[in-house]
Each structure stands twice: as structure tokens, then as C-alpha cells.
Amino acid sequence: MGQETSAKKEKEAKRIKNRKEKEQKKEDRKTNNNKGKSLEEMFAYVDENGNLSSVPANAEKRKEINLEDIQLGAAKVDNTPREVVRSGVVTYFNDAKGYGFINDLKSQESVFVHINQLSQPLKERDRVTFETENGPKGLNAIKVKKAV
Numbered sequence: 001m002g003q004e005t006s007a008k009k010e011k012e013a014k015r016i017k018n019r020k021e022k023e024q025k026k027e028d029r030k031t032n033n034n035k036g037k038s039l040e041e042m043f044a045y046v047d048e049n050g051n052l053s054s055v056p057a058n059a060e061k062r063k064e065i066n067l068e069d070i071q072l073g074a075a076k077v078d079n080t081p082r083e084v085v086r087s088g089v090v091t092y093f094n095d096a097k098g099y100g101f102i103n104d105l106k107s108q109e110s111v112f113v114h115i116n117q118l119s120q121p122l123k124e125r126d127r128v129t130f131e132t133e134n135g136p137k138g139l140n141a142i143k144v145k146k147a148v
Contacts, residue, residue, distance in 0.1 A: 086111075087147060090126045102128060102141050113141040120146055 045053045048061055086104050088111065093100030098115035100122065111132060113122075117140070122128065127147040132139045 084131055085129055086132065087127065087129050088141075090122050090124055090128060093122050093124055095121075100124075102130060102144070109139070111139045111141045112137070113144055117142045118144050122146070 043054075045056050047053045047057055048063075086106065088102040088104045090113075091101050091103045091110065093113075095115075100113050102111045102113050103109075104111055111130070112135065113130070117130075122144070128144050129147050130141040130144040133142050134140070
């Protein structure tokens with residue numbers, strides 16, 4: 001029976017503690033609410049570095065921005081014509097898996113090639129001509145032919 005009463009006392013103490021914490025939180029909310037503030041007190045300003053501030057920016061530091069300079073949406077694509085037919089050397093090709101890589105002779109970049117884009121079988125160190133297209137993971141070689 002003694003244990004029951006101590007458990008009841010602990011439970012009662014915990015309930016009282018929770019009630020006091022709840023009242024304390026209620027008081028904190030009342031003291032920190034934003035109701036009743038003037039419009040000027042609720043304004044937030046952005047300084048020249050893009051940080052929020054409660055003080056308006058200095059009018060002398062203000063810069064004029066041309067509306068045409070503001071870019072909305074995705075960046076414009078560079079449509080400058082590139083060399084259509086490239087030449088390169090096969091650095092790696094796996095017949096079993098059906099893919100490999102071609103090293104472009106001009107730009108020295110590695111371009112992925114799939115077996116479906118070949119006109120004839122390839123092996124390593126073959127000289128080839130090819131075109132490129134953008135794939136999900138980078139450039140892909142298409143219309144691959146052995147160079148004569």
C-alpha cells in the first residue's frame with residue numbers, strides 16, 4: 001500500500017509540474033506576441049548585401065537596376081553552332097556490356113558511346129568520327145563510324 005501512495009504522489013507532482021509549465025508558456029506567448037505593434041515596427045528591410053534589417057537602407061547607397069537585366073526562369077541556352085562531326089579515338093569499349101568511351105581529339109573530353117549508335121563493331125584504339133547529343137549524364141556519341 002505504501003508504494004501506491006508514493007506512485008500517486010509522483011503522478012500528482014508531475015501533473016502539477018506540467019500545469020505550471022503550460023501556464024509559463026502561455027505567459028511567454030502573451031509577452032512576445034506581435035499584436036498591437038505599429039506598421040513601421042513590423043516592416044523588414046533588405047540591405048545592400050541581401051540581409052534583412054529593421055533599419056531602412058541609406059538612400060545614398062541605393063543602386064538603380066535595369067528591369068531588362070533581371071533574369072526570370074532558366075538561363076538562356078547558348079545556341080552558338082558547334083562543330084557537328086567530331087573525330088576521336090576509342091579509349092574503352094566493352095562488347096559484352098555494349099558501351100564504351102571515345103576521347104575527342106580536339107577538346108580531349110571523354111564522350112560516352114552505346115552499341116546502338118555504332119555502324120560497325122569497334123575495339124579500343126580505333127579512330128572514329130561521330131556527332132554528339134546531350135544525354136541525362138552528359139554528352140553521348142551518335143552516328144559513330146570508323147575513320148579511314
